[in-house]
Amino acid sequence: MGVYVITGASSGIGAKTAEVLKERGHEVVNIDLKDGDIEANLATREGRDFALKELHDRYPDGIDAMICNAGVSGGKVPISLIVSLNYFGSTEMAQGVFDLLQKKRGSCVITSSNSIAQGAMRMDVAGLLNNHPDEKRIVALVKDVDPAVGHVYYASTKYALARWVRRMSPEWGSRGVRLNAVAPGNVRTPMTKNMLPEQRRSMEAIPVPTHFGEEPLMEPIEIANAMAFLASPEACGINGVVLFVDGGTDALVNSEKVY
């Protein structure tokens, strides 16, 4: 059985994915701000460095998978937190365990979002993150941005994550580490529980075809099963994929985007 590391597994999709992996007999290491096996604030460089050191100390022979899932949605939190946690909290953690993954020819899965296909993101922000990933400068740039536009920054960070996966995966794959992303639809999590009324109305206008006639929220297990699969050796032929796990929302609004 393998060692699976997952960030943000104290609740929501991460917790369900950890549960699925444990049921399959794997050792699961949860890195989270609270209730984690390793407690660290992944929105800060210090927190990430601490978590990475812990992983290297505990698993010098390598890990089988890294699932970078920790994230925060927009609306109530500072934009700088969205940028630091969603983007740098994923890419820095993924790159920081590359050597551990390589030792076991492992796999990395990044949590993106199907909001990347709905045109809400700002491509200039995604461009800054992908092309000039200087966290300090970008955080300074957005520090006074109104949190009310957080959903735009949320989608931008998730788009940048998906593009980062696409860009990095050929090299990673050639070195024995697969890198993929999952783009979930709206999921019933603590994050969606605390939505503002206008966020809820917007969410309801992003229908989930497999949940037609019901509240358009997917269950965490629907995403967790896909994440566990992508992280597993069964997905050994899959690299550089952004897998939409959204019950068909992307197909509904983007049917012509076959590739």
Add this chain to the structure above:
Amino acid sequence: MVISDFINAMMAKDHEALAACFEERCRFFDYCPSNAGRQNTFLFGPNAINMYFHNKFMFNGFTMHDPRILSDRTANFFVDYNGILVHAQAEIQNYSSNSTSLDDSLIKEMVIRPA
């Protein structure tokens, strides 16, 4: 006439009323979005129409302006696709086969093209 119901639903941005204009095995094609630099729309079935326009109406992806009903099969209007206007014409190419008159028909095939 269902063409009136269609226009009324579009103007009210009522995705459920819009879907109710279509029969179960319908198709709805819109070839105008490519004129606005977007993907054209190909929808099959009233539930897909319901969900798709719920999304488009909420996020201003499809706003109809100044509709003119030309016949029981055609209407002419402007569509605002997120800020880009296209002059369009909708044509009902087929009605439901089990209706006794056009008054109680549902749309089986509709195509919207640039006017």
